[in-house]
Amino acid sequence: MTTVLKLGGSVVTDKSTPETVDDDSLDAAVAAVADSDPSRLVIVHGGGSFGHHNAEKHGVSDSQGTHDAEAVFEIHDAMRRLNDAVVTRLQDAGIAALPVHPLSLGARDAEAAFSLPLDSTATMLDEGFVPVLHGDVTAHAASGATVVSGDELVTTLARGLDADRVGLCSTVPGVLDADNEVIPEITAFEDVASVLGGSDATDVTGGMAAKVRALLELGAPAHIFGPDALPRFLAGGDAGTVIRD
């Protein structure tokens, strides 16, 4: 059973203060992972106040690239420091966590399709480690380097590792309906298109509609939930909104 878990930037950092770890929230997530005694777990974390702050400063996004090596390094270095904090806390809690840095492995082609060789991650899993990846910058053909988000890494990992379960933990409790209630299950995009908006419009903002569409294509159930539901997800239960084809 292989599980891919994303801890959103809002869970691991204090988004209102540049380059600040949210100690209480990260500690709670780490405790939930440690209590679950995981096997074959891959963790991905978002950028929060580390990545986005630095990417904005240099005008770099997932489509807007740069050839300025110092700018690329500054964005990557902020994410690497956040990754160090996450890995260290997991190790302190007894988890065999190891870092995997997408900048050193991945690339986008000229059509912006992202690929990531997974030999190191898969071998770490086979050897009982918990690989911890992070949103990052990645070399991008004809554009220099662009941002790769944690969500993009999650779908790449889930496909490449043939994951059985995917979890996206952020500060929202799930996909919300028009009354702000969590939708327990989504099996077709048309069923939620009206509440998510723009059923046939291209979702340039990368909002919930794009996320749901990408997760419906995964072939593994994906759970979108808030921090309170993390222990339930790690115990194998349904958490928040479950998206399955």
Ligand code: IP8
């Ligand atoms: O928070 C973004 O990752 P995300 C990473 O998962 C950077 O979108 C470098 C901004």
